[in-house]
Amino acid sequence: MLIRFSQALAARARLAFLAGALALAGCAQPWQQFHAGDDAQAVIARFGPPREVYDLPNGGKRLMWPTQPMGETTTAADIDANGKVVDLRQVLQVNEFYRAEIGKWTRTDVLVNFGRPVETSYFPLxxxxxxxYRYEEDNVWYFLYSFYFDDDGILRLTQKTPDPLHDPDRRSLF
Known part of the structure; x- marks a missing residue:
């Protein structure tokens, strides 16, 4: 009797594991469906016309589909001069932001890498x-990532802060 019970329990555990694995397989992000060498037109057919297009130094283009101002993602497709996908990824994430080089990157570098910002400000003092830029970190935490430029357009500072839009104590302020 005990053996049958444990076998039934093990069978249920296997079924639960398989169901969970199938559910996770359905969580693949849209940009993960494409690979290097795919035709750019297939990407455009899936995402629609890009909202932003930037020239890349190698003669290619970066196509972008932002969800800002209220969303936290921007899908970017790097396309070579032959119209083939080189890379396709979500660029509003911390490992992408940390690539920015203080003292070296300009406003143009930030624009080409992350698209148009959700907000711009000037601090005169x-x-x-x-x-x-608004983004979600680790699929849990909502943050704002800010790039500070001097008057010559050179990146001088970056800052990560919690996004007040997702703070339940401050929602009534917006």
Whole structure:
């Protein structure tokens, strides 16, 4: 009797595991359906016309589909001069932001890498232009990532702060 019970329990556990694995398989992000070498037109057919297009140094293009101002993602497709996908990814994430080089990157570098910011500001006492992007970290935490530029357009500082849009104590302020 005990053996049958444990066998039934093991069978249920296997079924639960398989159901969970299938559910996770359905969680693949849209940009993960494409690979290097795929035709750019297939990407455009899936996502629609890009909202932003930037020239890349190698003669290719970066196509972008942002969800800002209220969303936290921007899908970017790097396309080579032959119209083939080189790379396709979600760029509003911390490992992408950390690539920005203080003292070297310009506003153009930030624009091409992350698209148009959700918000721009100028702090006169600091003499800094600030571009801010909304993003979600680890699929749990909502943040704003800000890039501070000097008057010559050179990146001088970055900052990560909690997004007040998702703070339950501050929602009544917006």
């Amino acid at each position: 600091m003499k800094r232009n600030v571009w801010t």
